[in-house]
């Protein structure tokens with residue numbers, strides 16, 4: 093077939109007037125209102141020359157196919173045809189002040205159609221020519237309506253019936269255009285129609301035999317590209333109902349962004365995998381001329397849309413992600429395949445002979461297995477064909493079998509910038525791993541413009557969102573649950589709420605609160621809402637099923653999930669291992685897990701290792717102070733621990749800093765409780781258990797298998813109050829006043845102060861107790877809730893390394909938890 097004509101150079105000295113080709117799809121022409129809108133856009137466009145290619149009104153082509161099939165089956169097609177006639181007459185009446193001519197014309201077209209359908213009904217089968225003629229009538233009707241309306245509004249538009257101008261013939265890979273004949277016919281048409289603007293029918297053309305035909309799937313886009321070439325246009329604008337090409341399907345990735353520019357090749361790759369881009373075949377006339385294609389939104393005409401051209405514009409290495417669902421993996425395995433030439437050829441020849449299209453191929457260099465991804469509907473046939481082809485090898489056990497795995501989706505990352513850029517595959521695979529997505533097969537073409545992975549269909553949304561975020565196309569999204577919005581939890585939620593916009597815009601992280609739980613209420617939400625978390629909690633139903641939280645977070649399809657436990661509950665800590673194993677990150681200031689039974693502690697750490705999720709608990713010791721991380725850094729860099737000493741309780745520090753005998757000790761305990769320094773049950777502080785827990789956590793961090801019971805603990809709680817309930821204990825607090833005053837006076841007499849001190853030694857001995865310390869001791873000069881943790885190590889042996897600062901209070905503790913959350917987010921790919 094002859095070549096596409098190049099730019100008209102008949103009059104080189106005179107620049108050709110600019111011509112733009114536009115194409116409107118069915119959604120842009122759904123009814124009279126939309127046709128009026130399209131006409132307004134075209135009349136306002138400053139195109140000196142213009143050709144407007146149109147699809148049929150929305151739903152009309154499908155209706156015509158249905159009518160043709162009904163006629164061929166002998167069913168009654170008349171009501172459906174009458175409905176179509178009425179639809180077009182209604183549009184004509186609404187669009188034209190004097191619709192008589194157009195109505196007569198429409199009636200004549202429908203009369204001819206009815207005649208054709210009667211013939212089809214008699215023959216009981218539509219011949220190809222009749223079927224294509226019927227199928228293409230929608231564009232003939234819509235183009236006439238638009239042209240008549242444009243003329244009624246003063247636009248001098250000619251009507252171009254592509255059946256009389258475009259000449260095509262069928263080819264193996266689709267319709268082939270006879271450019272020479274088409275150009276000749278267009279030249280004749282233009283002589284008869286000297287107007288600078290025209291409306292042309294999309295989808296239809298004339299065959300070599302002179303009969304009307306159609307251009308196949310996405311035919312109107314193809315028509316638009318052909319007419320753009322024939323009219324020598326310098327831009328082709330394709331109008332639909334979306335803001336150009338998006339970086340991913342917005343139904344699966346709501347954060348998908350419109351791409352400003354992309355290359356023809358990128359558009360072809362994205363289109364192949366089902367993105368809403370024009371079909372690759374339709375681009376060939378544009379690519380051959382280097383004609384830019386602009387994908388624009390009829391309903392948002394001021395938005396520039398996406399420009400597709402040879403250059404592709406700037407942008408990251410990955411422009412977009414696509415997903416192809418409804419697939420199956422078919423793999424042939426066997427030691428007998430290793431090093432045997434021609435295996436792949438036999439696989440593909442057999443599939444080709446069965447007309448099974450292969451979406452993706454993957455073969456390891458060991459050649460032990462070869463795997464193809466095919467449509468799920470073709471999977472059984474593919475297996476049978478391969479079993480047949482390799483029957484001899486199966487019989488001799490050279491091939492072990494043909495495996496079919498249904499429920500597969502293929503995710504593809506596409507971008508010209510991937511070529512020659514190391515680390516792109518790692519970025520994709522890392523993101524999928526962190527989102528708990530298992531990859532079944534991988535393929536990358538030599539052009540390096542596309543990396544495709546086969547994954548389980550149930551993981552597809554999570555995978556797509558994780559990959560989208562990994563390439564900075566959208567923020568990393570984390571589904572969050574907060575358990576225990578008490579003092580610390582409330583402070584954390586307020587801090588999160590305030591930081592969310594900044595984190596989203598600056599750090600590329602989007603934290604979505606999806607669940608909140610107290611000991612009696614549970615709030616679970618699917619959608620973002622603007623309500624304050626306190627209102628959500630007030631409205632939450634009575635419920636206590638903590639397992640429901642994990643299920644809910646995992647069901648949201650967000651790539652990452654984290655549970656923040658701000659309770660002091662042992663029952664909540666019981667769930668950590670299960671959550672971590674499911675890939676949910678756990679962050680907590682709750683000491684129950686770190687200081688609880690050793691077996692559970694080991695199970696939590698092992699679940700973390702296997703599930704790939706993170707477990708962070710910095711705030712369990714020293715609240716917002718970097719105590720655990722300092723110890724980890726010392727040990728990770730090869731230091732050896734000799735001892736840890738210090739003041740580990742903010743409450744007890746504050747109490748003994750304040751207690752001078754002028755105010756009763758019980759009064760100060762109540763004040764510390766009100767200030768949020770104490771544990772939910774202040775007995776945990778006064779009994780020394782809170783400090784003992786912290787020491788246990790640090791000992792375990794240093795690799796010592798210490799249990800809480802191994803810590804020698806001095807309790808300050810009078811024996812009579814130890815077994816009371818919390819309210820009973822608070823009511824009887826005054827029982828502490830006399831003994832504490834006595835201890836204070838005795839210490840003073842010896843020139844000392846009272847301080848509750850913890851000490852751990854590398855022989856595993858651990859003790860927490862109230863000590864009398866000389867007035868000049870470092871611990872005597874701490875302020876308020878200050879903790880002071882001294883690490884004596886091989887490197888810091890003469891002068892210990894000290895971490896000091898406020899060690900209790902909701903604000904500082906919440907900040908410690910927040911930092912842990914950001915560390916987890918940073919590991920997920922946030923810009924922190």
Ligand SMILES: NC(=O)C1=CN([C@@H]2O[C@H](COP(=O)(O)OP(=O)(O)OC[C@H]3O[C@@H](n4cnc5c(N)ncnc54)[C@H](O)[C@@H]3O)[C@@H](O)[C@H]2O)C=CC1
Nearest residue numbers: 576577578579580610611659660661681682772900901905
């Ligand atoms: N207050 C502080 O300065 C510090 C506190 N922490 C730790 O922070 C955690 C919270 O302390 P606060 O906020 O002061 O306590 P809080 O008593 O004010 O809040 C605890 C919250 O946990 C909820 N809760 C209790 N049991 C629950 C269960 N089984 N299921 C679900 N929710 C449950 C309660 O309903 C409440 O909302 C504790 O583990 C504490 O040890 C750690 C460092 C410092």
Ligand SMILES: N[C@@H](CC=O)C(=O)O
Nearest residue numbers: 741742743770771900
């Ligand atoms: N109640 C605790 C809070 C921090 O862990 C304390 O006072 O230190």
